[in-house]
Amino acid sequence: MSNPQRSFFFNVDWLTVFIYLALCTIGVLSIHSAVFDPKNPSIVDMDTNYGKQFIFVIISVVLGIFILLLESRFLSALAPTIYTVTTLLLLLVLIIGRNVGGNQAWISLPGGIRLQPAEFAKYATCLLLARYLSGTNIKVTEIKSFAIAAAIIFFPMLLILLQPDAGSTLVFSSLLFVLYREGLSPYFLILEGLFITLFVLTLKLNNMPLIIGVIIALTLVIVLLFKRNRKIITTVLLGAAILISFAFSVKFLYTSVLKPHQKTRIDIVLGITNDLRGKGYNVNQSKIAIGSGKLWGKGYMQGTQTKYSFVPEQSTDFIFCTVGEEFGFAGSVVVLGLYLLLVLRIIYIAERQRSPFSRIYAYGVGSVIFFHVVINIGMTIGIVPSIGIPLPLISYGGSSLLSFTLMIFTLIKLDSNRMGMIYA
Amino acid sequence: MNQFFERRYVIGGIFIALTLILLGRLFYIQIIDDRYLLYANKNVIRQFIKYPARGPILDRNGRTLVKNELVYDISVIPKQVKPFDTLEFCKLIGINKTEFDKLFLKAIKYSPNLSSSFEKQLSPQLYASLQERMSEFQGFSVEEHPIRSYPDSVAAQFLGGIGEVNDATIAKYGGYYRLGDYIGTSGVEKAYETVLRGQRGVQNKMVDSRGIPKGSYANGAYDTVAISGERLTSSLDITLQKLGEKLMQNKVGSIVAIEPSTGEILAFVSSPGYDPNLLVGHDRGTNYHLLATNPYKPFLVRPIQANYPPGSSFKPLSALIALQEGIITPQTTYNCPGYYMSGNRQVKCTHVHGIVNLSGAVAGSCNGYFSMVFQKLIDKNGPKLTDTTFNDWRNNVAKFGLGSRIGVDLPAERAGYLPKAALYDKMYKGPRWRASTVLSLAIGQGELGATPLQLANIECTIANHGFYYTPHLIKGIGTKNIIKPEYLIKHDVGIDYQYFEPVIDGMQAVVENGTAIQSKIPGIIMCGKTGTAQNPHGENHSIFVAFAPRENPKIAIAVIVENSGEGAHWAAPIASFIVEKYLTGSISPRESGITPEHFIEANRLPEITTYSGNKAKTAKADSIKKLKLDSIRKKGLIKSASNKNKKDIPIKYLAAIKPKDDE
Incomplete structure (x- = not known):
């Protein structure tokens, strides 16, 4: 069915492309509003974040088209190489990296460009994970395969954690x-959900006997209800043991491992402390910005919180404040809607692939994007601790934009070839 | 497609669920919770107060007594300062390098980004030379700031002053005033505060996170403009006031002159006075302290706050009440042997007057005559009813405005003192006192105290033949010259018209050929009465009350010169100059040869011990003054009000307590 003579754009999923372009546009406009200086009102000024982001978007679109020109096979084959290169960069950044704001995350390149290898590591990991799991006779249910898959994920995590x-x-x-x-x-998913609940409860209630007691009571109830089913009893007992040990390790983690600033961030989200002038200032001002937008917002470039620099990091991590303040709840719905549409579309795309590589890769991309969105927006409205990760395609930052572009356009390329040969 | 195909719904479901959680939270903070909009506005909107100009005060002929003068405050934003010629800048604003460094450091300490005050209240002259070169001094800016200014340096205690509000004032006025606001603290400035202050305006500006203003909020839709305070037209005659202050310099006392037909106060001299310009501007604090510690108490508003026994000036009033009560007729006579015997008590008289009738007794100030009248009056219902009869007499006196606040439009007026029978009941342990016991009241001594304003008001009443208008200082508020309604009410004192003539005859004779003959004004019939108030602390106070001309009186006056002996010697001549100046515009040579210059130059300041009560200090006031003057000159403590550039010119200490000789 594939015909090399057809247009490069044959079978391209235009909806995804449209969402991509829409989010990039919202990003550029939001950054423009955030950094706009009435004294210097040029449209493209390379000195402002806005001007730079504009250039990044152009580069990204060119890069996207370039990816569409590649052979799909090529992308799959390149996965280990890309993973190796980003791993090397992650190692390099620990040695020669530039320390910005306490994170040694940037490599300075000639021409004032700063590269953030961690952003590209996400892309590389998605590719390699897809490549590995799509191999014949690889099943995550098998302990060995699971261990290797986990190692592919954990290795870059470890290096980034060192930054x-x-x-x-x-x-x-x-x-x-x-x-x-x-x-x-x-x-695993259920356990992760329970972990998060338990994590919050442990810190919020700060009452270990109660939590342990509740876990034991619930376990007993389930055991009594399903007396006959040994499998369930075993599972529940195991789960209870894991949960109890988790609760204790959270306590330990919180009191002994976490750094004070991380503790404070968690405390603020959980409402344990309320330091609006100090550590809680950023999130509080961010909430004020978004909350003051009401239904329709204050209008483009009319946001007082962002215009008069009450919100910190307003073109990077807190860019959503501009959307929330200037376009209100309506704007928030549109942006969140676009992201949800994007990730659901990616799941849809994933499931129509004949190639497991393409499917697994697509799920990787969707998960990473969605995680970014939930954590970033959750942080700006104070339901997730302040974790500095960008809002995909909207936040200012070349590395992030390029990385997401690579992810999305690789997916589009793989998808456009879904009827063709299965390469891996 | 594989066996886990359905798991896409689980993952999709989780994505949708998490998105809905985010949307729910967004809905809550953006739609339901209104606090965030309030917080955002609180963050960004700052109210900047626009201060209205305080109303000016004019004299009765439209000449300015108080106006607003602009001074210039220099502010600096340290971060915006570019290198400049520091020495030249210091020279221009009249400070030295050390001061400059200190001020600049203070500004940096306050905030490098925000504007802070650098040097305050530069005179317009200094500003003029600075203005041309402001562009050289980036980061510095100049703001205008109005202060009170007194072109003729007169009527300080009358006009009063303004000062920054304190916490108590802010609490008292329920939040109208804010820290840093000014409020009238004394005199007219205090009495007419609500009229003079005008209305503040508010400008809403948006500020950034560092508090730097970035523009107006909502294009000024919620801004209000400042409305200037109302103009006040006072009843004061600036020429008369200046003459009065000059005549009273180096003396302690008061002059109050009133227009009888209206109650408008024409002159209001409280001596020692001071130059009101000393209490504004840069050196206010230093000057205030010097004045406040001055032993002659220049801050005492003597015309309304000092009490004097009226002495003989009370006699016309005594006579009027007796006439009204039918105790005497104008023809009633008394054969004065030089004293009056009441039982075995002897009241001394100044002379042996022989046979005198009412007019003669007033003209000759016969103590005997008035003691007789008083005794007759109090005893008219028999000795048993002394109490009630006395109270009737007292109430008749009170109708003239004695013993209670007259209600002049100035704060802190004193009531004077007019006793009730109860006082004597207490003093003599029951109603065991008689007319003879309190006989000294007949001649204005004893338990009697009147303010100079009350004395002048009695003269108004006599001039008007039986009524007065409450004396007041402000005859018109605003451009429409509105007058307070209470000043249009005629107060009747309950004495019939015909009883005044014989008393006035006597008062005319006082000046024509009586005790005050020295003060006779050529061509003008002045009716007056001298008084010599006994003073337990020192020499008697010299008192003179009068009105003129006799027909259709234009001015009533009370003059008190403390510790100067007989009324005829000091108070009466001073009063006559004021009266003549007001009626004719000039002062003509007198038959008696007295000249205003003599009185202007005379020094009647009492010894300092009289005031401080410190017996160790027996030196004459002059020498103490001289000592003080020397020490102050050395320290350069007294500085001129707003001319900082003239700070080297020595200003005499007495500038603080006497008006300028510039007429």
């Missing part, structure tokens, strides 16, 4: 969805 960039590290945990889709036991 230390906690936000980017956590992004990789979203790849659990990929493993789940490929057959990993749902208990």
Whole structure:
């Protein structure tokens, strides 16, 4: 069916492309609003974040088209190489990296360009994970395959954690969805959900006997209800043991491992402390910006919180404030809607692939994007601790934009070839 | 497609669920919770107050007594300062390099980004030379700031002053005033504060996170403009006031002159006075302290706050009440042997007057005559009813405005003192006192105290033949010259018209050929009465009350010169100059040869011990003054009000307590 003579754009999923372009446009406009200086109102000024982002978008679109020109086979074959290169870069950044804001995450290149290898590591990991799991006789339910898949994910995580960039590290945990889709036991997802609940409860209630007591009571109830079913009893007992040990390790982690600033961030989200002038200032101002947008917002470039620099990091991590403040709840719905549409479309695309590589890769991309969105927006409205990760395609930052472009356009390329040969 | 195909719904479901959680939270903070919009506005909107110009005060002929003068405050934003010629800048604003460094450091400490005050209240002259070169001094800016200015340096205690509000004032006025606001603290400035202050305007500006203003909010839709305070037209005659202050310099006392037909106060001299310009501007604090510690108490508003026994000036009033009560007729006589015997008590008289009738007794100030009248009056219902009869007399006196606040439009007026029978009941342990016991009241001594304003008001009443208008200082508020309604009410004192003539005859004789003959004004019939108030602390106070001309009186006056002996010697001549100046515009040579210059130059300041009560200090006031003057000159403590550039010119200490000799 494939015909090399056909247009490069044959079978391209235009909906995805449209969402991509829409989000990039919203990004450029939001950054423009965030950094706009009435004294210097030029449209493209390479000195402003806005001007730079505009250039990044153009480069990204060119890169996207370039990817569409590649052979699909090429992308799959290149996976180990790309993974190796990004791993090397992650090592390099630990040695020669530039330290910005406590994170040694940037490599300075000639011409004032700064590269953030962690952003590209997400792309590389998605590719390699897809490549590995799509291999014949690889099943995540088997302990060996699972261990290798986990290692592919954990290795870059470890290197990024050394920077230390906690936000980017956590992004990789979203790849659990990929493993789940490929057959990993749902208990892992359930357990993850329970972990998060328990994590919050442990810190919020700060009452270990109560929590342990509740876990034991619930376990007993389930055991009594399903007396006959030994499998369930075993599972529940195991789960209870894991949960109890988790609760204790959270306590330990919180009191002994986490750094004070990380503790404070968690405390603020959980409402344990309320330091609006100090550590809680950013999130509080961000909430004020978004909350003051009401239904329709204050209008483009009329946001007082962003215009008069009450919101920090407003073109990068807190870019969503501009959307929320200037376009209100309506704008928030549109942006969140676009992201949801994008990730659901990616799942749809994934499921129409004949090639497991393409499917697994697509799930990886969808999970990473969605994780970014939930964590970033959740942070700006104060339901997730401040973790510095960008809002995909909207936040200012070349590395991030290029990385997401690579992810999405690689997917589009693979998808456009879905009727063709299965390469891997 | 594989066996886990259905798991896409689980993953998709989780994605949708998480998105809905985010949307729910967004819905809550953006739609339901209104606090965030309030917080955002609180963050960004700052109210900047626009201060209205305080109303000016004019004299009765439209000459300015108080106006607003602009001074210039320099502010600096340290971060915006570019290198400049520091020495030249210092020279221009009149400070030295050390001061400059200190001020600049203070500004940086306050905030490098925000504007902070650098040097305050530069005179317009200094500003003029600075303005041309402001462009050289980036980061510095100049703001205008109005202060009170007194072109003729007169009527300080009358006009009063303004000062920054304190916490108590802010609490008292329920939040109208804010820290840093000014409020009238004394005199007219205080009495007419609500009229003079005008209405503040508010400008809503948006500020960034560092508090730097970035523009107006909602294009000024919620801004209000400042409305200037109302103009006040006072009843004061600036020429008369200046003459009065000059005549009273180096003396302690008061002059109050009133227009009888309206109650408008024409002159209001409280001596020692001071130059009101000393209490504004840069050196206010230093000057205030010097004045506040001055032993002659220049801050005491003597015309309304000092009490004097009226002495003989009370006699016309005594006579009027007796006439009205039918105790005497104008023809009633008394054969004065030089004293009056009440029982075995002897009241001394100044002379042996022989047979005198009412007019003669007033003209000759016969103590005997008035003691007789008083005794007759109090005893008219028999000795048993002394109490009630006395109270009737007292109430008749009170109708003239004695013993209670007259209600002049100035704060802190004193009531004077007019006793009730109860006082004597207490003093003599029951109603065991008689007319003879309180006989000294007949001649204005004893338990009697009147403010100079009350004394002048009695003269108004006599001039008007039986009524007065409450004396007041402000005859018109605003451009429409609105007058307070209470000043249009005629107060009747309950004495019939015909009883005034014989008393006035006597008062005319006082000046024509009586005690005050020295003060006779050529061509003008002045009716007056001298008084010499006994003063337990030192020499008697010299008192003179009068009105003129006799027909259709234009001015009523009370003059008190403390510790200067007889009324005829000091108070009466001073009063006559004021009266003549007001009626004719000039002062003509007198038959008696007295000249205003003599009185202007005379020094009647009492010894300092009289005031401080410190017996160790027996030196004459002059020498103490001289000592003080020397020490102050050395320290350069007294500085001129707003002319900082003239700070080297020595200003005499007395500038603080005497008006300028510039007429």
